[in-house]
Amino acid sequence: MAMELDFVAFAAPVVAIALPSLEILLGIMIALNLGRRYARSFALGSMIFFTLLTIWIAAENPVIDCGCFGDVVKISHMDTLIKNLILLPFALIYFLDKNRGKRCSRLAWYMALPVSFALSLWSWFSLPLIEATPFRVGVHILAAMESGTGGEVETVLVYKNRQSGDLKEFSIDDTEWQNDTVWEFLDSRTIVVKEGKEPEIKSLPMIDSHGIDVSKEVLSSQERILLIVANELEKLPAIPSGYARVVVLTNGTIPEADTEGFELYQSDKSVINTIIQSYRGGALVLENGVIRNKMLLGNLR
Template sequence: MDKRKIANAVIVNLSRVLVGVVFVFSGFSKAVDPLGTVYKFQDYLAALGLGNTIPDALLLLCAVALSTVELAMGVFTLLAIWRRKTSKAVLALMAVMLLLSVWIYAADPVQDCGCFGDALVLANRDTLIKNIILTACAIVLARYPLSMPRMLGKNIQWMTVHITVAGSIVLSGWCLYDLPVVDFRPYHVGADIRQGMIVPEDAEQPEFETVFIMEKDGRREEFSLENYPDSTWTFIDSRTTVVKQGYVPPIHDFSITTSDGADITDDVLSYKGYTFLLIAPFLEKADDSNFGEIDQIYEFADDNAHRFYCLTSSGEKAVGHWRDITGAEYPFCFTDGTTLKTIVRSNPGLLLLKDGRIIGKWSHNLLPSLERLSGMIKTEK
């Protein structure tokens, strides 16, 4: 084999591995968190002025489909399954992703593209660079698909195709019913919320640039602080922009406010005992089918002198309606809706805290039994 053929084979297979690994990682990170992908779709729609125009059920279907396609394309590329069709499909998908990344880099409609869910957050510039590289690799694969050596026989290929597609769908379904099997967010079990909110003393600070709009003799000009004009100019307006982002702690938007406006965040996070937090981002959309189990857990907490709060972003009207239909007697507090959606991918979901640390986290579909809670609390003591 001459040097040219060797070089061609090396380039093709390096491209195959790079594209395959990235697609598998991207698909898996979305498959374990389908609701997170739905929330990212909603961010894009809001940026386009199309918020609330597409039903959540359809967005969820699209989220599962996207994760399945990405995971399948990654596996098919790595194992060289259906080489011609797969390489063309990957190139078509990367062409769309590249155009999307150019838009978000130029217009900056969202801070994170959501390519890898919460597993890996990339700046828009980094996303564009990544997609340029992957598109170049996809072009190589589409140009030389048969240079990818088959890893499996045809019979096993069909089995692999079915297992990959079905496995991805089942994984998404389970994570939707319960919670993500891998939690990439800062509110995972074992996380200390207070520690996640700390900004180190030597942390990089944000940099701002202020532009002053001044007028003289009917003529307006813009000046920076360094070349601010003399007193013969009249101040009209100013604008300040962030030119460099500083350090942002993993948890930077967590707060708890009571119905009378009191901030009890520090009190809740510093409490040495046990605190149950029922997380219901939007009570209007919350599933009330398991309210009986929730009430039992509240009574368990009350009987054992543990704290119990329901955190929501809904207003008093929705809180009153929830109380009417469930008979809830626990206190309600208010937290930002985006924060609550980040904490737990369930509406409602349940957290158990001790001294600000998350020691338990459940979907409303699989709430813990009172015996299990008693055992957990005894173990923690």
């Protein structure tokens, strides 16, 4: 873990449900003016905590992505810090505002509490409502891996006129600079003419027991493939019917059980987390390399 708090890793599921639930509840409380005294304190306290946390993240860069908005919105550490610094004064103003305002009925409380926790629990035990990853239904994985475009660069040559001392920049194709009786070489630099575009899916490694990546062979297959992904597999699921191949990708150890009928490969942990955003893992149905369906492991069929 980024902060070397592995000893509290067991609490991750509880925090993953409780934190967004409390954030949703706080939003409802502020919007409906519920429990204003508690909402004011929690809003300011959480903003101070997360602002200090993002200062550390921006300074130390312990993780590539803080995951503040999941895969829906990607923002840099510095942008996250700026966002928190902008919101912090508003949280302070809200904290100092003693005006009680118009209060909602007690019924709003009874609705806010279950709604906030129900949304987090539903997200924990199911796939996201909005698919923000590149592994969407309908995507051809190999085509997405080849969708990037190379950028264009240009080399600029800097020469000094031997007579006047003036500096001038030339392109490689220019021939004037080749007259070394007039021009003296000083420097060269490369400028970006056109930015390149990274592929939508950078990689999907499938490493066999010999250390060979077989991803291209699997993803170019015309067969109907069930691709099971999970960072930790306590046991292999029963093989469902209707698939020509059942491929298992994991970053952990392969369960010591009957593996007949499965193709077992090691993959990258972050890629697996991106493919199926569930701690329990899940599966993709591939037909001609295209993602036709996504499901959790408990919903295999």
